[in-house]
Amino acid sequence: MKLPRQVFLFLVSFFALINGWAQDKPNIIFILSDDAGYADFGFQGSKDFQTPELDKLAKNGVRFTQAYVSAAVCGPSRAGLLTGKYQQKFGFEENNVPGLMSKNGITGDDMGLPLDQKTMADYLKEQGYKTAVFGKWHQGNADRFHPTKRGFDEFYGFRGGARSYMPYGNENKLRRDEDRLERGFENYKEHDGYLTDELAEEANSFMDRNQKNPFFIYLAFNAVHTPMEAIEEDLKKVNGLSGKRKTLAAMAIAMDRACGKVLDHIKELGLEKNTLIVFTNDNGGPSDSNESLNDPLSGTKANHLEGGIRVPFLMSWPGILKSNTVYENPVSTLDLLPTFVTAAGGDVSNVEGLDGVDLLPYLKEKKAGIPHTTLYWKKENRGAVRHNDWKLVRFPDRPAELYNIKEDISEVNDLASAHPEKVRELYKMLFDWELTLERPLWELERRFEGKAATRMDTYRKHK
Template sequence: MKKPRLVLFLFTLFAILFHISAQDRPNIVFILSDDAGYADFGFQGSKEFKTPELDKLAKNSVRFTQAYVSAAVCGPSRAGLLTGKYQQKFGFEENNVPGLMSKSGLAGDDMGLPLDQKTVADYLKEQGYKTALFGKWHQGNADRFHPTKRGFDEFYGFRGGARSYMPYGSENKLTRQEDKLERGFGNFQEHEGYLTDELADEAIAFMERNKNNPFFVYLAFNAVHTPMEATSEDLGKVNGLTGKRKTLAAMAIAMDRACGKVLNRIEELGLDKNTLIVFTNDNGGPSDANESLNDPLSGTKANHLEGGIRVPFLMSWPGKLKSNTIYDDPISTLDLLPTFVTAAGGNVATIEDLDGVDLVPYLQGKNNGKPHEILYWKKENRGAIRFNDWKLVRFPDRPAELYNIKEDVSEVNDLASKHPEKVRELYQKLFDWELTLERPLWQLERRFEGLAAKRMDTYRKHK
């Protein structure tokens, strides 16, 4: 064979093998809702909220009954899932960016996901994936923290933590620059219509453009976070509810519809058999702000009772994971990065300080252990640790409390006085973990700790 023909043959063979390899790697679609209540989905038992599209996904998924986030508020929770590490390790403690900060530490545009931390999008790009973020970023407003500089090829959304669902203009005034809708880097232009629908349409367009390449979609809805805004059409679909609860139900209808559009388009494109899909929420519902329900859990967003840190979680991967099944052992959103990167063909053993694990071997029965024997949470003086079925919650204004989560998911029976030895054991484990962490790079004004305690006490369950 002549040399030019040999070169052409080898090039063609390489292209074929690369194409086959690319087809073997799943597309990855990660859908994240914002501030939804634990009980506010049909697949979670709600009789009030209509979520037929997500209920359908649940029937085709593994549903996790003990899925946790690494923080009880939006920004830090996202920092954890993006890096696969406890965000306290790099100083991103449970305080959002930006906010009403104390005078010590970073503030304003200096706050953001530290630049020495790689994201799941960085790792997936290394595996040849096209990557895109649609929706809420909340990892720093400054240009240097921008999603397109943190592994995402495409971005359509906003840099901040919340914004109006309606386009800004003469009647809907923009008050914060980070709320501007942005396409790519620096191209600010408001949408038309309702933002939840727009984000789904943008995600679909990206999938259509990249249907022949492995892709990663991070669809980060701001729904159902405040402001409480729904369309009149969706409000008209809600019966028997009033006030914020009615608006929340209408916002959930819109988000469910948007999820359905994305999921249906995956099937229409013929990609459903090779797409790994995850749906979850970023923290517990803030019941005082949006009237979300976290039943049967105590607590809300911003505290370490189960209602602040346990979230709905679905994972679908046809041919790899058995559909319509339940997984009961504790997992964490820290597990998303190693699960996704491993599925993409990457080697997570090379990533230093990773706290998450690849969930697939546990779900396939290849690993009969538990993904996590121990999980941690921390915000300044407050903290929590779950060790098997025991959970210790540490407070700045009262003695620590101890619960057996398996027997008491609502955390109404404090066992600290009955098991002082277990309190000491878990307190020490929590402290030993804290000794490995970085000091917080920024902190909220102290008065917010008092507000967090009041919110927690208001939404506790009782015997």
């Protein structure tokens, strides 16, 4: 049947409008490294670690000097960035899932990102995006927590918090069910090479298949988390280092190479000018387990000194953000969700409990002020609050400490005794915030609190 001319022209215009609407939406690629040291990147000043691809990303975009995570360990940090909310609001306090938990509360595979929480992928799907996650999930092992039930169209990776970089087989035995590779819900054959490279290839394949639609890729490397495994080719590129530090540097080379593969493929597909890219890390480096460096910061993963919660952070969007610039005000990975969704044309103004903010108006100098004057952290008795340049750290085994972060980035000069009124002010702010939170849905066995204190003290800077 031949359509009337007016109807035909209307349909042509309509589909052209829809296609243009889809193409105008930026592709979004979010790359997350795992347990990397604050100082272990070229763009962060490292002379030992080779990260030329990420260094180029830093020159092509914005480097943030005061970027924070919402938790000092992997799982809760990811729960916060995926939802744009302090994860303690829905009971996902600073303990990984699953783990050596107390007998109180949820245990085992029942632990996971609560189903009443929407993720950034949920919101981006509503804006017409194809969504995928490649790599580490760590938001619950049960099927109901699976990425494909949390807004992601595709998943290639593993549900747990860490696994071997080498293929499992006769000599390399699978330790836990959550370590196995999956494509969607299906068990998948083990990869042939090094997993970090494999994840980049998967991301590129997804781009090939979805380049005509706006897409969102969450590339969640398990690099450089333990186990300490590197390929011989990368180890040969490391000079002047030995032991775990050498292996870590080789693992960083592989991750940087994988990032380069993804960044190059964006250019090959002609998508560079319409792609928003973010790179960051999930928490501070665990110096005791992988010999990462967090200089000049004190502390490590799992504590609330700067070395546990301040992370490298890069953002690039050609034509929208100025290249080779530095942003020095505090930001949070909680800001990723509102930044991504707003860039995609969505409206987050009605998202209940949202703690992150859209960073783009600040970066484009269209909005005055700073994104966050106050940021909070909490794990059971331990907690911290940063308000402007002042930071209070609360401990279970000693008096609270007070630092001026602007003047003392390494947190070596405790000013609590000199400014008792500021201690009281920030202590009350932290307590008032805690009154708005849910009780933790699960808790780590208490003995691990002692280990956290020992790790913190071991890796403190001193005058």
